[in-house]
Amino acid sequence: MEHANTLDDTREVYEPSLTPDSLGKLGMWIFLVGDTMSFGALLAAYAAIRAGAGAIGWLPPSEILGINLTAGMTFLLICSSLTMVKALEAIQNGNVSRMCTFLALTIAGGVIFMGLQAYEWTELIKHGLTLTSIPEHGLSGAAISGSTLFGPTFYTITGFHGLHVTGGVIYLIVILIHGLRGRYTAEFNHEVEIVGLYWHFVDLIWIMVFTFIYLL
Amino acid sequence: MADTPHKEHPKYINIFYWLAALTIIEILVAMPEYSIIIKGLLLIGLACAKAVLVANYFMHLKFERRTLALIVLTPFIICVFLVLMLMPDLTLKTRHDALVAPKAEVINTSR
Numbered sequence: 001m002e003h004a005n006t007l008d009d010t011r012e013v014y015e016p017s018l019t020p021d022s023l024g025k026l027g028m029w030i031f032l033v034g035d036t037m038s039f040g041a042l043l044a045a046y047a048a049i050r051a052g053a054g055a056i057g058w059l060p061p062s063e064i065l066g067i068n069l070t071a072g073m074t075f076l077l078i079c080s081s082l083t084m085v086k087a088l089e090a091i092q093n094g095n096v097s098r099m100c101t102f103l104a105l106t107i108a109g110g111v112i113f114m115g116l117q118a119y120e121w122t123e124l125i126k127h128g129l130t131l132t133s134i135p136e137h138g139l140s141g142a143a144i145s146g147s148t149l150f151g152p153t154f155y156t157i158t159g160f161h162g163l164h165v166t167g168g169v170i171y172l173i174v175i176l177i178h179g180l181r182g183r184y185t186a187e188f189n190h191e192v193e194i195v196g197l198y199w200h201f202v203d204l205i206w207i208m209v210f211t212f213i214y215l216l
Numbered sequence: 217m218a219d220t221p222h223k224e225h226p227k228y229i230n231i232f233y234w235l236a237a238l239t240i241i242e243i244l245v246a247m248p249e250y251s252i253i254i255k256g257l258l259l260i261g262l263a264c265a266k267a268v269l270v271a272n273y274f275m276h277l278k279f280e281r282r283t284l285a286l287i288v289l290t291p292f293i294i295c296v297f298l299v300l301m302l303m304p305d306l307t308l309k310t311r312h313d314a315l316v317a318p319k320a321e322v323i324n325t326s327r
Binding site: 010024026029030032033034037041042043044048051055062071074076079081082084085089092110113193196197198200201203204206207208210211212215216 | 217226228229231232234236239242243245246252255256259260262263266267270271273275276284287288290291292294295298299302303305
């Protein structure tokens with residue numbers, strides 16, 4: 001009997017080392033670590049295919065892909081990352097309406113990004129860059145030739161990132177609805193921080209994609 | 217500062233200016249034609265600098281426990297290994313020759 005009492009006492013004093021805040025945050029970080037490997041594998045495959053094609057077999061990306069538009073898209077994602085941290089800053093200071101405004105701006109950034117990517121893809125497909133072919137003429141007007149794997153690698157990697165943006169926008173909308181209903185306060189806001197982690201990660205991945213796919 | 221990470225926010229707007237400036241530098245570096253190796257190293261360096269800024273300040277990694285940073289760094293190191301291990305398979309001279317040689321034969325027979 002005495003023994004059972006001791007057990008009950010132990011159970012009462014036991015506190016889980018992972019609080020709801022830190023558990024959610026750790027969960028998101030672990031997901032992001034795994035997701036890094038997904039993108040890493042895609043980019044490594046791209047590097048291997050490109051190296052295998054050689055300097056002549058692979059077109060310089062600037063011959064096919066417009067840099068100006070994607071530079072604007074990069075800037076847009078950086079802006080939306082800024083509005084995301086501003087939203088978190090606002091709620092940690094207890095300002096709900098300011099958080100909702102900044103969350104809405106972040107969502108707008110994501111939606112415009114998706115729109116620009118859809119526009120870019122449409123133009124590229126019209127230009128002749130598909131999963132099985134590359135354009136006959138580059139942006140400079142000169143006749144071009146190279147590996148037809150340019151299209152699949154490009155669409156897979158930017159598409160996988162675009163899916164992440166889409167998911168992020170949905171995720172942000174859910175958090176915004178919670179915010180509008182008054183779920184978050186200066187004390188309870190770790191969910192906003194966690195959606196921020198995801199959103200900044202999408203920005204971080206775009207920085208890599210922009211460098212490897214468009215600039216290099 | 218490390219004790220109260222959420223109360224003192226870093227100056228996010230400064231990080232934003234840095235990211236914007238680094239993006240412009242990246243484009244300037246990428247535009248002219250020169251050695252792909254030097255260009256690659258410069259661009260990868262700039263991209264990593266931007267990634268570190270985003271992770272450290274926007275994702276608050278700098279203000280978390282050191283262990284978390286080590287966990288996050290691991291896949292990046294593995295990715296570098298992944299690329300290095302794939303490279304020889306496709307760039308070795310013998311492999312290249314094996315791919316090129318049959319093509320030449322096809323041209324001969326058609327003549």
